[in-house]
Amino acid sequence: MSPRKGAEPGTEATGQEQTRRRVIEAAIELLTREGRDAVTTRAVALAAGLQAPAIYRLFGDKDGLLDAVAEHGFATFLAGKKIDPDPEDPIEDLKAGWDLAVEFGLANPALYVLMYAEPTRTASPAFTAGMEILMGRIRRLAAAGWLRVNEDLAAAIIHATARGAVLTWLSLPEERRDPALLTTLREAMLTAVTNHRPATQEAGPAGAARALRAALPEQTTLSDGEQRLLEEWLERLTTER
Structure with a gap:
């Protein structure tokens, strides 16, 4: 036309x-x-x-409309994120990001449920951009030696606890909504994902391997094949018990 x-x-x-x-x-x-x-x-x-x-x-169709509404929700949440490329305290930065995600869900309950009702909606561009911000936070923790688990597992734990906190809170009658639930879940997430002190100060190779693995994308001295092999070795060390 x-x-x-x-x-x-x-x-x-x-x-x-x-x-x-x-x-x-x-x-x-x-x-x-x-x-x-x-x-x-x-x-x-x-x-x-x-x-x-x-x-x-x-x-x-209606499903296309609902997908667009969910994408708008992800974009709105993304626009409210505060991004500090070099936070003074990476653990406090992680806590603040978790709190922001939970606060958005509690402030927009119906929209939040729609956003996470269908697993395919988490492939949206805005959701992907938000996950990249989270992975940046996790990478800084790993590089500083604070990360207890591998980066992918850390992302899954952080995302699952925030989403679980919101959906559990919304499922409870108002008289049973105790703010201690949110605080306890956040602290459980921090305990599962981070160390109380940098892991590179502890005995054993896992913490040092995570820190080195986090820094690998910035190095240029290894060939592609050597870097892939080193990544494989470090991945095995980080999951070793």
Whole structure:
């Protein structure tokens, strides 16, 4: 379809993005106020001041709309993250990041449940960008010798405890919601993932291997084959008991 006569280049694309955003915001409002079952294409179209077929043109179907809403949630959370490339205390930085994730979930319960209702939604660009920030925090812990487990397991523990904290809190009646639950889960995460002092000061190779493995991407003296072999050896050392 050719642009309207007299329309500025990009005007149609901009208008479509504005319409998409209006629909997503209408869906989030319905989701927050009335729950997921209220988010029908007809109800969202009505709330956004559109005809129902417009939803299908923009999002394909209801599932496409819900995916767009979840992506908006991930992007909103990402925009609120504070990124310090060189924190004074990497453990306090990790705690702050965990707290931020939990606070977002408690402040946006219906949206948070939707974001994590389908495993495929965690492949979204905004979710992936958020995980890269988390992996950066973990890499700094490893490089400084603070990491108790390998980086992938650390990421899984941090993510699982934050998500579990939010979903468990939301599942409880209000009179049974004890803030100690959140604090205890955060401290359990820190105990599982980090050492009380840098692991490179402890006996045994695992802590030193994690620190060296974290620094490997920055070195350039080894060949690709040598670096892969060293990574394999270090991975075996970090998981050795």
